[in-house]
Amino acid sequence: MTNVANEMISAIQNGELQTINNLLDSVLLNEEPDLQYEIADLLMQYGYLNEANRVYEHLQFIFPDEAQLSIDRASVLIELGEEDEALNLLLAVDSQAPEYPQSLLVLADYYQMQGLYEVAEQRINEALHLLPNEPLLQFAKAELLFETGRFTEAARIYEELHGNDKSFAGILLAERLAEVYRSGGGYETALEYYMEALEEKVAPDLLFGSAYAAFQAEKYELAIKQLEDLKELDPDYFSAYLLLAESYAMLEDNKRAYSVICEGLKRDEYDKSFYLLAAKLALKNGRPEQAVEHLYEAIALDPEYMEALLILMSIYEKEERFEEIIELFENLTKDNFSWTALYPFVAHAYDKVEQFERAYEIYNTAYNDFKEEPSFLEKYCYFLIEDGKRDEAREIAKQLISLQPTEQQWFDLLNTLD
Numbered sequence: 001m002t003n004v005a006n007e008m009i010s011a012i013q014n015g016e017l018q019t020i021n022n023l024l025d026s027v028l029l030n031e032e033p034d035l036q037y038e039i040a041d042l043l044m045q046y047g048y049l050n051e052a053n054r055v056y057e058h059l060q061f062i063f064p065d066e067a068q069l070s071i072d073r074a075s076v077l078i079e080l081g082e083e084d085e086a087l088n089l090l091l092a093v094d095s096q097a098p099e100y101p102q103s104l105l106v107l108a109d110y111y112q113m114q115g116l117y118e119v120a121e122q123r124i125n126e127a128l129h130l131l132p133n134e135p136l137l138q139f140a141k142a143e144l145l146f147e148t149g150r151f152t153e154a155a156r157i158y159e160e161l162h163g164n165d166k167s168f169a170g171i172l173l174a175e176r177l178a179e180v181y182r183s184g185g186g187y188e189t190a191l192e193y194y195m196e197a198l199e200e201k202v203a204p205d206l207l208f209g210s211a212y213a214a215f216q217a218e219k220y221e222l223a224i225k226q227l228e229d230l231k232e233l234d235p236d237y238f239s240a241y242l243l244l245a246e247s248y249a250m251l252e253d254n255k256r257a258y259s260v261i262c263e264g265l266k267r268d269e270y271d272k273s274f275y276l277l278a279a280k281l282a283l284k285n286g287r288p289e290q291a292v293e294h295l296y297e298a299i300a301l302d303p304e305y306m307e308a309l310l311i312l313m314s315i316y317e318k319e320e321r322f323e324e325i326i327e328l329f330e331n332l333t334k335d336n337f338s339w340t341a342l343y344p345f346v347a348h349a350y351d352k353v354e355q356f357e358r359a360y361e362i363y364n365t366a367y368n369d370f371k372e373e374p375s376f377l378e379k380y381c382y383f384l385i386e387d388g389k390r391d392e393a394r395e396i397a398k399q400l401i402s403l404q405p406t407e408q409q410w411f412d413l414l415n416t417l418d
Contacts, residue, residue, distance in 0.1 A: 007019070007023055008020065008023045008024075008027050008039055009039065009042065011023065012039070012042050012043060012046050012048065013042075013046070015046070017048070020043075020048060020051055021051070024051060024054065024055075027039060027055075028054075028055065028058050033059060033062060033063070036055055036058070036059060037055075037059060039055060040052050040055035040056050040059070040072070041072075043055065044072075044075075044076060049076050049079050049080050050080065052076050053073060053076045053077065053080065056069055056072055056073035056076060057073065060073060067093045067094065067097045067098075067099040067100070067103070068099050068102075070089040070090070070092065070093055070103075071089075071090065071093065071099055071102055071103050071106055073086075073089060074086040074087075074089040074090045074103075074106060075106055077089070078106075078110055083110070086110070087107075087110070090103045090106055090107050090110075091107075100127075100130070101127040101130050101131050101134070101137065104123045104124070104126055104127040105123070105124065105127055105136070105137060105140055107120075107123045108120040108121075108123035108124045108127070108140060108144070109140070111123065112144055112147065117144065117147070117148050120144055121141075121144055124137060124140055124141050124144060125141075128141065135161060135164070135168065136169075138157050138160070138161060139157075139161060139168050139169065141157060142154045142157035142158050142161070142176075145157070146176075146179075146180055146183070149183075151180050151181070151183055151184030151186075152184065154180050155177060155180045155181060155184070158173055158176050158177050158180060159177065161173055162174065162177060166200065167200075172197050172200055172201070174193045174194075174196040174197040174200070175193070175194075175197040175206060175209075177189075177190075177193040178190045178191075178192075178193035178194040178196075178197060178206075178209060178210075178213070179209065181193065182209060182212065182213050182216075187213045187214075187216040187217040188213075188217050190209075190213040191210060191213040191214055191217055191219070191222075194206060194209050194210035194213055195210060198210060202233070204230055204233060204234045204237050207226050207227070207229055207230040207233065208226075208227070208230055208237065208239060208240060208243070210222075210226045211223045211224075211226035211227045211230065211240070211243060211244075211247075212243060214226060215243060215246070215247055215250075218250075220247045220248075220250045220251050221251070223243070223244075223247045224244060224247045224248065224251075227240050227243060227244040227247065228244070231244070235267070236267060238264065238267060238268040238271065238274075240264075241260055241261060241263060241264025241267070241268075241274070242261070242264060242271075242273060242274060242277060244260050245257045245258070245260040245261040245264070245277055245281065246277070248260060249281060249284070254281055254284040254285050255285060257281050257284075258278070258281040258282060258284075258285050258287075261274060261277050261278045261281055262278060265278060270301065271301075272298040272301040272302050272305055272308070275294045275295065275297045275298035275301070275308070276294070276295070276298050276305070276307060276308050276311075278290075278291075278294040279291040279292075279294035279295045279298070279308070279311060280311070282294060283311075283315070288315055288319070291311075291315060292312065292315060295308045295311060295312040295315075296312075299312070303332075303335060303337070304332075304335075304337050304339075306339055306341070309328070309332070309339070309342060310341060310342065312328065313325055313328065313342055313345040313346075314345070316328075316345070316349075317345050317348065317349070320352070322348075322349035322350075322352045322353050323349075323353065325345055325346060325349035326346065326349050326350065326353065326355075329342065329345075329346045329349075340365065340366055340369045340370075341369075343362050343363075343365055343366035343369075343370075344366055344370060344373075344376050344379070346362050347359050347362035347363040347366060347379075347380075347383075348379055348383075350362060351383050356387055359383060360383075360387060360389075363380050363383060367380070371399065372403065374400055374403055374404055377396050377399060377400050377403070378400065380396055381393050381396040381397055381400065381413065384396060385417070390417055393417055394414065394417045394418070397410060397413045397414040397417060398414065400413070401414065
């Protein structure tokens with residue numbers, strides 16, 4: 001190998017773009033094609049795509065019938081966004097050439113990236129017809145099936161590959177199988193594969209995946225162990241705090257759960273779901289004022305966060321803070337936000353502060369969505385009675401009887417109205 005070639009390889013490895021460009025002409029003029037090919041591959045690996053394309057183009061000029069060069073250059077061109085030229089090169093590969101299955105695989109990868117999954121699968125199947133036992137093609141097929149949600153088919157292929165080797169193309173097959181089974185809802189099996197993968201390497205995503213699978217399989221103690229390990233390994237893995245708090249809550253250790261989610265909030269102040277869970281856990285710990293604070297933080301991040309609004313209004317109603325319900329509702333209305341799930345709280349609040357016309361208006365608006373809900377109809381009925389609308393109240397009482405025909409109180413209520 002010449003000094004120029006050594007300098008070129010060193011420049012590539014050290015990221016010296018100016019040196020690479022200075023030496024490239026000399027490499028193309030003076031080095032042997034085999035070495036030029038190695039340099040092109042190295043340029044590709046280190047992300048020097050334009051320079052790699054230049055070398056491949058040069059080699060193609062020397063060896064115009066070499067299919068491998070067409071495939072390699074097409075791969076670079078796809079990365080550079082020169083897709084039309086890349087497709088022309090790939091489609092020109094002779095179907096009788098030994099490299100033809102490889103060209104089909106590159107085409108499949110391209111179509112898969114474009115979301116053309118059926119076309120991608122056709123290309124892979126054609127390649128598999130030629131080389132049915134080629135692991136690279138089998139793995140590509142499994143990856144495509146996984147991406148398109150065909151988890152059972154993907155798992156079958158991954159299982160076959162896993163039977164022969166632990167990893168493929170730098171990917172732990174146990175990890176891939178864990179992800180496939182988790183995506184398909186097979187949490188027990190996913191957990192087994194996650195634990196196998198963790199024997200090979202300990203990584204944050206693997207710990208979280210194993211914890212999630214354990215949680216879904218109702219193995220909360222194991223989920224907690226994995227998440228505590230994850231926190232120690234990577235304290236800024238924010239999702240761990242949410243799942244860890246939920247795991248403690250499932251074991252009814254609400255004090256610890258609340259502590260964990262508050263710890264998470266110190267690290268991630270911009271995830272509304274953290275504040276929502278913190279509010280729920282604060283309520284379980286008998287701390288409604290802290291719950292209200294958390295809910296307002298969540299709503300500040302998303303003013304139309306429906307679940308947070310619903311919980312906040314339910315707290316206010318329980319504490320008979322009717323003015324706060326009305327103020328919250330009117331602020332939402334100013335922003336043209338309308339959600340009828342809040343209306344029962346709002347109607348009841350207007351009733352309690354003696355704004356009866358407004359209460360009647362809200363009750364009427366909510367009726368269509370809540371006409372099957374006895375608790376809403378009961379409040380509506382008594383409101384109508386107090387507001388002197390006995391005929392309307394009678395109809396609501398009849399509706400309560402039709403919904404709950406075994407409840408004597410509704411018959412008694414109707415009798416008072418007749």
